[in-house]
Amino acid sequence: MKNKAIMLALLAGSFLAAPVVAAAQDLITGDIVGKADAPNKLIFRMTTDGPRNNEPAYAEGYSKLFNDFIAKRPDWQIELQMMSGDIGQEQARMLEQAKSGSAPDCAAVDSFVLPLFKKSGVLQSFSPYFSKEEIGQLFPFIREGITGDDGNIYAWWWSTDLRVLYRNKEIVPDAPQTWDDLKKAALRSVDEGMEGILFNGSRYEGTTFDWLANFWGQGGKLVDDQGKPIFGEGDNREKFIKAVNYYRDLVESGAAPKRVATLGSYDDFNAAAAAGTTALFVGGNWQYAQLKTALDEEEFAKWTFSPLPGPTANERSTGTGGWTVAAFSKDAAKVKACADLAREIYMGPANALQEQLPTRADLYEKYEVFSTPANKTFAEALKVGQARPGAAVYPEISNQIQIMMGKVLTGTQATEAAVDEAFTASLTAFKRS
Template identity: 35%
Template structure:
């Protein structure tokens, strides 16, 4: 496609909503707004002097690449790539390599010295790649990027134990309590308050408190982990192995499962929640106007606005995740993706960084990409740029992320641990297992070698 045609198509396409599964959970419905032309971000100064030939390869999650099924994404990346290569005629970019985002596959490539020059990494897993990634501090400085502009949870994974920067998070999301303002005038701050309000609403014929309790990652990041971590629970030990089933951690995880049993047995949480896999799978129930509260994510805002219409959606508001005790620190799991650079070749590093900066990471690039995908920017300053198009709940989402956002713990065993917790949550909500038995089974499955 010619450059003018690609850029023109962006103007038409970016205003539409998009949807994508991201960071192991149900992904976002697209934001609205017209993205600035990627050409505006192109680094043109000194390009005439660039004579050394540079080839670099970047590998993205398929949904974030030229092979995406979302035409808005494809046209944006095409136009940005065209603008970049026009400004850097000495650089050849190989964008054909994609993957499903499984970090285990990327880890194999990195350990065998076969990783691409740059690749996307699920942000919470960045620490597992520090030994293979190249420090980016000098590129940050040249680009004017400041670490304190990123939310704390993003800084925690981007910076290694040696104080150096090893990745750049470029999207994020978070989970909260949604509530109907006409039914729940004061959002509950504790889980006991959820039950108290829920019993009254359930008696009036409402699904008082809906949640994704099925066997999928949403059950872990949106339900069990926020409840567990708000008590100070530690999912893994210092060696990255499961720790939720022993000592004080066991008691805290048991509190989670006992609460879910009480919510389900009382009817506050419908038992069908045991089969709801992703946050957005609740949308059809919410559209019946019979749901009072639910646990969900920021990407559902535009989905629900489209589904309910502006008047009905205006009844909804968001609040931080409740806690077991008043005064405990709420936890909202915040995910997202990051870019890391593997190549040791300085010319390739610079070329890769410049292209990724322009497309995904500087003010316009991050604003444009999060607009298209319906994500939240992990850089605080981007929210105040004219290019970023948020919605009426963007401000409280930002405040919740900044104050309560945490990343999942990085561990090679995380996937196994999460799977076992999903089974436990689903089994308790459905009533097929008691909390103690479900926890014992999860612990046995997660801790066995």
């Protein structure tokens, strides 16, 4: 188990260091897929959802998908550009490049910043390349997220996810139903020599998104119908402060370690589970498959997941996110190639490869992997999940929540003052937009 923990720690390092895994009739050379003299070239900027995935089995699977894709198009070449782990910064940089005309032809766009890209008018329509039936099979929040004011779709949102509470059943046998239940369970785990519950708390989008369920579960709203921030007003402010104080109390009581204020990677939770230093963490559904790969069979059998608890058992929510593929190039042939890539590699095959939840309801029946009890549970939870608001100001709201959380978790500022500062800064950003 110790060796697996060391391996996970190493895998949490640079994405760029990961090797491309060869496949049969490999057409991948370094960052190039296809023949060097191919007359057509598509630049695709991507996350590790591809041949450079840190998990060798996923890397090999993606290598085959990309090889098969380009084998059908011998006159095309794909240049793979890798993003760093700082997704927020990467997406902001790509938006500026798109505005100046220097963006890649095709790229992975995180769903939480898609509204900014749509509002800026830098994306090309995918409507000609996806049928009404395909679009109709998308979950409603997915379909709404990719559709522009003109009714066209401007990206293909291929994977979604949700947040759950992972727990070691030997230490925490019963699923915590409320915040108080979770605090008590975490403190018991500390008594067992663990470090308590882990969650993201640093300057990282995951910090905001993982925590928001505690606000949404109370019925709180970040913005109004016009996209104006309202989380610092009236009842919303009370609910917001209550949710922030929940996290603050976890740290101050010792139910969560002080180091959560520095955590900004789900890999850290996998590593802690493998090392046996935690029995509880807030994570994404995709981590269930990762834990199965990383842990010995006996150790994995100890782990399960349950819905995130709320202030009461009836006040619950979970965040639903995911990745899209979108085109920036104005060359029609490249836009089609980008759409084809989204369809043939990501819409279904990549979901099944990585067990990333599909955004089309019909794909849950098509792929056997999604018929498992775990994935059926995840799919059911999507029906009550909540996506980040499609407001252009959301990224700045998230940024301010991250700053606020740092102040609160380290005890350097009172909750009310930190919340009010975050709200004021968000309103200022909205008025500038």
